[in-house]
Amino acid sequence: MAISLHEPPSAPAARNWRADLRALLSWRRVLNRLRAVLRSAVVTFVVLTVTLWLMPGVNSNDIVDTLGLVLVVAGVGAVLRPLLLVGIVALGGWGAMLLGILAQITVIVVALEIDPANRISGLPSLVLTAILAIVFAAIVDWMLDSGSDDTFVRESKRLMRGVRRRQARLAGGPFITLRRPRAGTEPGLLMVQLDGLSEPVLRWAVRAGNLPTLGHWLRSGSHKMRGWHTGLPSTTPASQAGILHGATRQVPAFRWFEKDTGKLMVTNRPRDAAVIEPRLSDGRGLLRDGGVSIGNAFSGDAAVSLLTVSHAALPGRSARGWAAFMASPYGFTRALVLGAGEVITELHQARLQRRRNLQPRVSRSGSFLALRPASMLLRDVNVSLIAEQMARGAPAVYCDLVDYDEVAHHAGPARPESMRQLESLDRMLGVLERLAPEAARRYHLVVLSDHGQSQGATFKQRYCETLDEVVERFSSPDPADAPTTPAEEEATKEPDFPEPPIAPLLVVSSGNLSLVYLTKFTERLDRGQIERVYPRLINGLVAHPGIGLVVVRDADGPVVLGTSGSHRLIDGVVEGIDPLLPYGPRARHDLLRHQEAAHVGDLVLISSVDPVTEEVSAFEELVGSHGGLGGWQTDAVLVHPARWPITQPELDGPDAIHRQLVEWLSMLGLRTQTLAADDQQHELLPAEAPSLSGTHDG
Known part of the structure; x- marks a missing residue:
C-alpha cells in the first residue's frame, strides 16, 4: 500500500494506512527485529572482544568499554553503509567488488577511531584490527547458523523489499510504503541449471534423503523428475547453445579449431564466446521476451545478462543485488572468509584420498584450489x-x-565431496523457495542439468602418455619408409603451404572427446586424404587400447572404426564386431548428428569405455569428465511442475529441451510469439500450475 505525499488520502486509503501501521508494529515483526538486533550486538561484542584481546599494545579490554564500542559500530554502520552502498551502485563492476570489501573495513576503522576508550591508534593497526574483526564475524555467524542459510535469506529479503519499494515509487511518484509489498500473482518462470548433474546421481541422492528440498517437491507430487539425453558433445557450451538458442550444431565441443579463420576457439574465454553467440542467435532465444541470463555461457537473447561469458562484464550499476551483496557483512566478505575455509577443506580431502589410495584420483592442487572457493562465491552472488x-x-x-x-571434475561425480556440493545447491533451492513471497510474480521453478559426468582414471594415468603424444608418435614417419634416393625424397614432400601459427596436426580435447585437425588444409579431409599425409595415423589410433572410436569421413559417408570392426553411420552397416556396442543404443544417432556440426575435426576420437563399470578415460587430467560418450555424461535431468505437459516426443538433445521450455513459456503467457505458426496452445492455465510459492499443491 502506498500513500501520496501530495494529496489527502481517501477513507479506504486511510484504513489501509492504519492496517499497514498495525502490520508494521505487530508483535511478531517487533520480536523478529529485536531478535536480529540482539544477535548482531552479541556477535559484534564477541568479535570485538576477541579481536582486541589478540591485538598487541591494546590499553584495556574493559567490558563496559567494549559494549560502548558495540554501540559506536552500530551507529557508524547505520550512517556509513547506506552512503557506501550508493557509491557501490554508482561504481558497478569491479569498483563494486573493491568498494564492497572496503565498506566493511571502513565501518570498523571509523568506529575504532572515534572509540571513547581510544584503545587502537595508528592507521595500520586500525586496518589490521578491522580485517581481523571481519574475519571473526564471518566465522561466528557461520557457527551460529550451523550451516543454515537464515542470515542469507534475511539479507536477500531485505534487498527484495527495497527493490520493490523503489519500483513502486518510480511507478507512482513520491510514495511511502509502510509494509512489505504483496506477493505478485502474474506467473514467472525460474530455470535453475545444476551444472554437470546426471539423472542417476540426482535420483540416488533423493532416495537417500540427502536433498530435502528437491526430495519434498518430488515426494509431495508437486514436481516430476525425468532424464533427458544430451547427445554429443555432452558439454555445457553445446547444451546451452541448444537450451538457450536451439542451435547445438554450432558448438562441436568445449574447444575446437576453425580452419577458415585459423583460430582455436575456447568457449569459456569471453572473447571467443562473444564471437560464437551471434552464430547462435536469431533473435528468438529462450529469454528474448524480457528474460534474464545469470552465470551462463550465452545469453539466450536475454534483455539483461549478468555474469554471462559472452557478455564479458561484471554486473553494472543497475544490478543492485550485486552491490548489496558486495556491501553486506553477509555477502562478499563472508564468502571470501569461508572460501579460504574451502581451500583448507580441499587440501584435507585430497590428503584423505591419497592416504586411502582411493582410485581413480587426480591432483587437486594448483588452479583447482582457486576454483572451489570461486564457485562457492559465484553461487551466492548468483542467488x-x-x-x-x-x-x-x-x-x-x-x-x-x-x-x-x-x-x-577432480573428486569424482559420486564422491562424498561432490555430494556435499549437491546438498548445498539443494539448500539454495530452498532459499529461493523462502524468497518467493517477496517476489513480484508467482514464480514456477524448473530445475535441470546440462549434462552428467562419467568417472575413470585418465588416459595418461592408464597408458603413461597423453593423447597428443600418441598422435605425434603415429604421425611421425616410419623409419622403414624413409626415402633412400633424392627422387623418392622429392616425391614424399608435402605441399608448400605457409606455416600456420599452430601445429600442423592439432589435437583438441574436451573430456573423453577429442577432435584432430590437419591444420594446413582449409577443408575437412576424408580417410584417403589423411592417410596420404599420415599413413600410420588412423590405423595406429584404431589399434590403441585407450581409444574406443575413431570417426572419419569415407567415400560412403562417416564411418566409425574400432579395434575389431567398423560401423557405417549413414546406413548402419557393420563389419566385424560393432565398435558402438559399449556406448549404448543412441551412439550411432549421436555420432551422426555430431558429424553435421560446424567445425568438427578431420578425426573424431572417443576414449574406450569399460563395459562393466562404464568408466571412461578422459584425455584431460580429470577424474570426472564429460564431453564425449560413455557412462552417465549424456544422462541429464529435468525437474518440472508435475501437471505441466511434456509435448516433445522425446527429450533427445538440448534443442528439444529448448522447444519444451519455450512451449511452457507460451503456456504461461510469457512468450510473445510461438516457435512456428502451427504450434499448439495448451489448455493448462497459469493459475493451475504449481509454483515456487506453492510447491505443495500437488
Missing part, C-alpha cells in the same frame, strides 16, 4: 542476483550454478 530479478518481476530467469560440476 543474490536471482533474488533481485524476482523482486523486479523478470518474466523468465535462467541461471547456471556450477558448484557440483567443479568439485566432481
Whole structure:
C-alpha cells in the first residue's frame, strides 16, 4: 500500500494506512527485529572482544568499554553503509567488488577511531584490527547458523523489499510504503541449471534423503523428475547453445579449431564466446521476451545478462543485488572468509584420498584450489542476483550454478565431496523457495542439468602418455619408409603451404572427446586424404587400447572404426564386431548428428569405455569428465511442475529441451510469439500450475 505525499488520502486509503501501521508494529515483526538486533550486538561484542584481546599494545579490554564500542559500530554502520552502498551502485563492476570489501573495513576503522576508550591508534593497526574483526564475524555467524542459510535469506529479503519499494515509487511518484509489498500473482518462470548433474546421481541422492528440498517437491507430487539425453558433445557450451538458442550444431565441443579463420576457439574465454553467440542467435532465444541470463555461457537473447561469458562484464550499476551483496557483512566478505575455509577443506580431502589410495584420483592442487572457493562465491552472488530479478518481476530467469560440476571434475561425480556440493545447491533451492513471497510474480521453478559426468582414471594415468603424444608418435614417419634416393625424397614432400601459427596436426580435447585437425588444409579431409599425409595415423589410433572410436569421413559417408570392426553411420552397416556396442543404443544417432556440426575435426576420437563399470578415460587430467560418450555424461535431468505437459516426443538433445521450455513459456503467457505458426496452445492455465510459492499443491 502506498500513500501520496501530495494529496489527502481517501477513507479506504486511510484504513489501509492504519492496517499497514498495525502490520508494521505487530508483535511478531517487533520480536523478529529485536531478535536480529540482539544477535548482531552479541556477535559484534564477541568479535570485538576477541579481536582486541589478540591485538598487541591494546590499553584495556574493559567490558563496559567494549559494549560502548558495540554501540559506536552500530551507529557508524547505520550512517556509513547506506552512503557506501550508493557509491557501490554508482561504481558497478569491479569498483563494486573493491568498494564492497572496503565498506566493511571502513565501518570498523571509523568506529575504532572515534572509540571513547581510544584503545587502537595508528592507521595500520586500525586496518589490521578491522580485517581481523571481519574475519571473526564471518566465522561466528557461520557457527551460529550451523550451516543454515537464515542470515542469507534475511539479507536477500531485505534487498527484495527495497527493490520493490523503489519500483513502486518510480511507478507512482513520491510514495511511502509502510509494509512489505504483496506477493505478485502474474506467473514467472525460474530455470535453475545444476551444472554437470546426471539423472542417476540426482535420483540416488533423493532416495537417500540427502536433498530435502528437491526430495519434498518430488515426494509431495508437486514436481516430476525425468532424464533427458544430451547427445554429443555432452558439454555445457553445446547444451546451452541448444537450451538457450536451439542451435547445438554450432558448438562441436568445449574447444575446437576453425580452419577458415585459423583460430582455436575456447568457449569459456569471453572473447571467443562473444564471437560464437551471434552464430547462435536469431533473435528468438529462450529469454528474448524480457528474460534474464545469470552465470551462463550465452545469453539466450536475454534483455539483461549478468555474469554471462559472452557478455564479458561484471554486473553494472543497475544490478543492485550485486552491490548489496558486495556491501553486506553477509555477502562478499563472508564468502571470501569461508572460501579460504574451502581451500583448507580441499587440501584435507585430497590428503584423505591419497592416504586411502582411493582410485581413480587426480591432483587437486594448483588452479583447482582457486576454483572451489570461486564457485562457492559465484553461487551466492548468483542467488543474490536471482533474488533481485524476482523482486523486479523478470518474466523468465535462467541461471547456471556450477558448484557440483567443479568439485566432481577432480573428486569424482559420486564422491562424498561432490555430494556435499549437491546438498548445498539443494539448500539454495530452498532459499529461493523462502524468497518467493517477496517476489513480484508467482514464480514456477524448473530445475535441470546440462549434462552428467562419467568417472575413470585418465588416459595418461592408464597408458603413461597423453593423447597428443600418441598422435605425434603415429604421425611421425616410419623409419622403414624413409626415402633412400633424392627422387623418392622429392616425391614424399608435402605441399608448400605457409606455416600456420599452430601445429600442423592439432589435437583438441574436451573430456573423453577429442577432435584432430590437419591444420594446413582449409577443408575437412576424408580417410584417403589423411592417410596420404599420415599413413600410420588412423590405423595406429584404431589399434590403441585407450581409444574406443575413431570417426572419419569415407567415400560412403562417416564411418566409425574400432579395434575389431567398423560401423557405417549413414546406413548402419557393420563389419566385424560393432565398435558402438559399449556406448549404448543412441551412439550411432549421436555420432551422426555430431558429424553435421560446424567445425568438427578431420578425426573424431572417443576414449574406450569399460563395459562393466562404464568408466571412461578422459584425455584431460580429470577424474570426472564429460564431453564425449560413455557412462552417465549424456544422462541429464529435468525437474518440472508435475501437471505441466511434456509435448516433445522425446527429450533427445538440448534443442528439444529448448522447444519444451519455450512451449511452457507460451503456456504461461510469457512468450510473445510461438516457435512456428502451427504450434499448439495448451489448455493448462497459469493459475493451475504449481509454483515456487506453492510447491505443495500437488
